Amino acid sequence: MSFVVVEDVWKSYKVGRVVQPALRGVSLSFDRGEFAAIVGPSGSGKSTLIHLIAGLDVPDKGRVIVGDVEVSSMGESARAAWRRRNVGIVFQFLHLVPVLTALENVVLPMELAGVPRGERRKHALDLLGFVGLEGKAGRLPAELSGGEQQRVAIARALAADPPLLLADEPTANLDSENKWRVVSLLREASRKGKTVIFTTHDLEVAEAADRIVRLSDGRVVEG
């Protein structure tokens, strides 16, 4: 049975007075532990699809089901609470909380998910070790390079041990070395049983995934 099901999802946004369709009847499903890439040109709806699966937004029409939960029918607060335990998200633009250290950024989702206090720090340090930053736990984001920040973001996304890891253009701003480092971390997460779905412009990066879904003008054209 599929872990993530996107069923005839439609979504549009109002830009000024113009209604801009983002997704037009997208239907997809992803299995547990799948490592999938979503590719497509700018404006094809990649980020919108990630946001809907993450429960950050709800579709105008259609359903999004993760596990046995219909995320698209939940209220805002319920989605926020569900997200804490079930989804880890990595953003393109290195969105670490600037006032928290690398370690604290990783601990925060665990606190939100109610992970017992005694486990948090150790697990966070393990995760920072997993992304190769065990020596920089006390640094603020401003004291880390772009690649390091993105690796902290991956550690943060994995912190609450969510079954689903979503990443929106996680390698877009990284140099070649860091890019492949991030891809291998995502692959490693998938190997550990997490469903990993990421968007990318970079076809070389997409090739690393087990499955490639191609979007164009808000529709699935392949995958």
Add this chain to the structure above:
Amino acid sequence: MSVILRGALRSVKLRKLETLFLVVIIALTVAFHGSMVVLSENMAYQVYIQMKEHFGHVLLGGLFDEEADRLVEEIPGVASVRSWSIWFGIVEVDGNGVMVSLVAPEELERLAALRIEGRLPSAPGEAVYYRSLSGPPGEGLGLGIGDTVDLRAFTPEGRPVTMKLRIVGVAEGYAHLGGLQYSLVLSSNDMQDIVGDNIIVLGITAEEDDPRLIDSIAEESVDRLRAAGYHVAFIFVNKPGENPVIVFLQSAMNLLTTLSLATLGIAAAIPVAVGSAQVVREARIIAALKAQGAPSLHVALLYIVPWLVRAAIGALLGAVLAPPLARFILERFIMGGSDFAERLFQLAPFQPYPLETAKSALVAFAVVMLASLVPGLIAARVDPLRALSFVGLTGASRIVVPLPSARLSLHLREPLSRPWRLAGTALAVAVAFAVAIAGAGLSAGLSEVTDFYRDTVGTDVIVYAVSMAPGMEVDVIGALRSVLTGQEELYLIHAQRDLVGLFGLGEFSRVTAFLEGDPWLAYPLSEGRYPEAPGEAVLSVSVAGLLGVGVGDRVHLKGTAGEGDFTIVGLTLSRDANGFLAIVTQSDYEKLTGSQPGGSAAVLRVDLKEGVDPDEYGRRAVSLLERNWPLDAEYVTRSDVVEGLESFRVVVEGVLTVVTGIAALIAGLAASGVLIADIYSRSKEIAVLYSLGIKKLELLTSPALTVLVSALISLGLSIPAAIILLDVLSRRTALALGYVEPRLGLLIEGVGPQIIVPLAVAFIIGVIAAFIAIRRLDIIASLKE
């Protein structure tokens, strides 16, 4: 350069939130302060015009005749001289004698704002009862058309006159006739019967409204009359924008104008906080501009000019709003009735005083200009290399103190992570605090005065006795001595006279000389001794503080009849006449006032033995004096004095509460503007936190803590600011309220309850605004940016 300016101007249009908040805040502060100034100026103008209409530019009181009139008329620059008689009598109301002024019908007709029912007296035995609305509210003497009233008076020569008068009209207006709240307008025949051919008042109108001409006419007329042997008892000079009533009024209005001026400082909050945050956020754009060769000045202007444009729009709007707002307050809340206002406005049309509102607008503009230098300088100092190499979200914490929880770290560090945002909110709240604390300090000072009169200097009973027949010798001291019964613990008989401009400040002040008894009873000294020789004086602690003088210093005192230099030999704690008080020897009293101390008026103050009822004592004393002597007598008890002071303090406190409330509201708006702009500038960070599962309500913790941390910082800032403000406020309101020397103790006394108002208002407005901003934040759009 022109591209930079165009960009700056476009920023005003595109950054609607910043534009809206600054324009609204500037408009509010300018309208608030401007309207208070316009209100004050209009009230002063109306007083001037009413007085000019009534008596002209110079009013001289005394005993004059036709020759005196002619002497004054010949002075160069005099356009006209009016001579008339105002006299005094006692009417019996409910068994009590109440002193009223007596005037002829033409006096009533000359009043500007007047409401009259019935008709003017045309035959002997008829009278109009007039009540001045400028006095304390109340039912007055309770006389109506058709009532009869008994009048007792003395002619200037001392002949007693009694009349039974029938009230044929009832009138009220703002002017005082003869300085008293109640008057009877008698028929010309009855006035002639009492006053005879004596002229009591000379009203002189100058050819022009030129203050220098008016002053010279006043001096010349007094000199000529004295040289011709006339006794000038009272001088009142009415100049445009300056006469003792206006000076007093403006001193009272300074309560509003000074504090509203302080609120203009709140305008600095938005440019400092929002402008600086914008620069930090746009550091990479600035770096790119600099990399392309843009000079630092141009970059700075890009972040200064938008604020100046916004300030100009807000200031203009506020300046336009101020006059109608002032007129509205004047008509609705001060004049009390629009028909009166209409009549007064016909005589003295409402003046918009554009120069005064322009000054408020300019001050607000200057405040914003100075504040906008902060983002301008930060922009000019951006290091392109550092800015271009920076990645991630802005706003790193400077101090990383390990805390047991990441969530706690987030909420506690976040408020401290953006110093300019903190500075902006702290600045806004500090101004509101300073206004509140200074107001509370002033109020605490007035409260101390009340307590002081209740516990220290107040006497159980004060009996005032004034001769009803200035032309006749009356032994007032003997009369007051005859009242003493042995029921007194201590007593003091002294002379007192209220003069204009004794200390050269354009104020009403009191000069006092002791005649008999224990002066410590009413005038305890804080240091020094009482005057013993001519040229020595005791001043009140209050006026000495205001003038910055002490024991051993010399002051110049100028009375109605003479002037001279005096050495201060002591300071008294008494705050009679708002502290504008000088105690001199009997000979100096005569020199300054032209009257022999105790010759026509004196005051008896007594502290009673245990068990003696002050009211009973007072009633008996007044009855004895009025029955046996040609005197008007009145008494007040300690509780009357304390009650009067208490009601006055309550009124002042009410005004201060309104001003504090407005300041808090404006500060709250400024704080919410800073917070909303901050939330929009941190939209990505908030969106990330939301995507991690933090509820929107929890995201309010940081803005709420920002306001609280700002409040703590601002409290520290506001104490020295409040001391300065209280000093300015106290000096500017000294004539109306008495000078309250700023002391930390006074401020601390008011800090408790007073800080809660601005804090609560700023907090509630700020948090509600932040809540709305967070609710409305488009998380998806923020993540896509």
